[in-house]
Amino acid sequence: MIRDGIIPLPYRRGFFNFKSYMKKCEVESLNLQVMNSPFNQEQTESLNRLLPTLTEAQRIWLSGYLAAPQTIASPVAAGLAVQNTLSSQNEVQTATREVTLLFGSETGNGQTLAEELSKKLAERDFKVTLSSLDDFKTKDLKKVQDLLIVTATHGEGDPPDNALSFYEFINSRRAPKLKDVRFSVLSLGDQSYEFFCQTGKDFDKRLEELGGERLYPRVDCDVDFDESAAEWIEGVLGTLGEGQQAKSAGETLLAQQQAGAGLLTEEQPAYTRSNPFRAEVLDNLNLNGQGSNKETRHLELSLDGSNLAFEPGDSLGIYPENDPILVDKLINEMNWNPEETVPVNKQGDILSLREALHTHFEITRLTKPLLEQAAKLFNNNGLKELLAPGQEEELKAYLEGRDVLDLIQNFPPEELPPGDFIKTLRKIPARLYSISSSSKANPDEVHITVGTVRYNAHGRDRTGVCSGQFAERTQPGEVVPVYIQRNPNFKFPADRDTPVIMIGPGTGVAPFRSFLEEREEDGVKGKTWLFFGDQHFATDFLYQVEWQKWLKESILTKMDVAFSRDTDEKVYVQHRMLEKSRDLYQWLKEGANVYICGDEKYMANDVHETFIAILEKEGGMSHEEAEEYLNDMRRQKRYQRDVY
Structure with a gap:
């Protein structure tokens, strides 16, 4: 209670906590009166009219304003007082759930x-x-x-x-x-x-x-x-x-007040997934020799001016563009006007239909939700039958390897405005590529290793969206939208003396090039062992000169290779591992970290089973014990995979 016009000590210690004072009055069901407050009659009547109309945020602001030193009549001072008020309140606030x-x-x-x-x-x-x-x-x-x-x-x-x-x-x-x-x-x-x-x-x-x-x-x-x-x-x-709305309101008010006083400075834009950096292509090379069945592109991009940083094991996200030939075929099939404008997001941004399909929407992959939405627009009985209950296997088979052009050719819609159709499409998803360079060795640059995807399906030749763009349409001097994707689940050991076993067939070797480049730059020569595989030694030995140089300089301690098409019987990296099972087991006993990068469906599974076999053979373990050994390595971050 307030007696004799004096504010008790808890209400004036440090500052006049107006909000707490009013809360107390509310709890005690008191209206302000001359006898129970430090205000005169006119002030009391004015406050009694005002206080019931105040929002929580207004009360906080007022408490901060009154708490500010009266010699500094500024909104910033009031805002800082709000912050002090909130801090004080938090000291006595009921504990929040964890x-x-x-x-x-x-x-x-x-x-x-x-x-x-x-x-x-x-x-x-x-x-x-x-x-x-x-x-x-x-x-x-x-x-x-x-x-x-x-x-x-x-x-x-x-x-x-x-x-x-x-x-x-x-x-x-x-x-x-x-x-x-x-x-x-x-x-x-x-x-x-x-x-x-x-x-x-x-x-x-x-x-x-x-x-x-x-x-x-x-x-x-x-x-x-x-x-x-x-x-x-x-x-x-x-x-x-x-x-806790009061605290949030106070924080918002403080930010607004500081911004109004010019205390919040504008920083350089941060380049992220939602705000990618437009990186210039410096070089675009085919790593495979003449006569190879494969095409692997080595791209070098400039990050100059981006402030983007990365470590070995991280990935580069790239937003690709659809093949303009495919876009034109789709527009022509529907008899649409390519220059008609369409909205491309919830913010109402507008692009021409051709530009939207070229740069913004995914048209090379079908999904069940897309077909379900299309069925509502197309009014095509065949499409409705494909989505009917009991047709799950037929639907799954249809989705495999087909695109939007297939969809409208197989199930022609009735007259359909393009603006309605594109609402069924999702944005082109970014493609992630393991970074194959060290920022220490190549400042303001990032390198990636991209395997070109080409195949024939359902009577048409097709290419991967991003890999096809790099192989067929991207020239040095052009720019592509990129961002850095941290990968904390594929990090090389901080202790440079830790032995490292790396398994990366094909483009899976990319992060290991990054790791060894960085080791070379730092002058580190701990034990490293690389297993690499591809089709042919003569045409598909990616980065061969660099591995040989690092072997000579002891940056790379050991390397085993497997070229599957050079022998009558196909040999893969897991076969080389079995041949060296005793040495591999010894490295594991010495605390080696294992890193696997590449295809998940076949290679990564085969490599995992090979480690199980090695632990059973060399360590005398049961299958269950070997599995638990690898699980324990995984929990210790000694067994890491970057698979796709």
């Missing part, structure tokens, strides 16, 4: 989003535990209060490598009941795969089965995930932040 934020990430997107959310939560004074799913101690799961999971789906519905152990645990009988846990899941995936976002769906379902309460609905993101992920983040923050 947030556990876990991520499963193969290429780094999931981890980046989790880190972004963690930062936002910390700014709102939440206590946050951030971890990969496999690094989280499962025994602590029953202690969790609010659980947020950000996870990708890998391959055919599989969890990422750094989520495997947690996924197995949560689906086992050992998983605890979670009746006091609130949760939400953000799932990353690609709609062109049959098991779209399956890992996230599995986590979401299982957490509910264990008794958890969904604090915000699961959001499933396609390859163009920025807007959907932002929606989930804001939704989660809104749910968790109920009761």
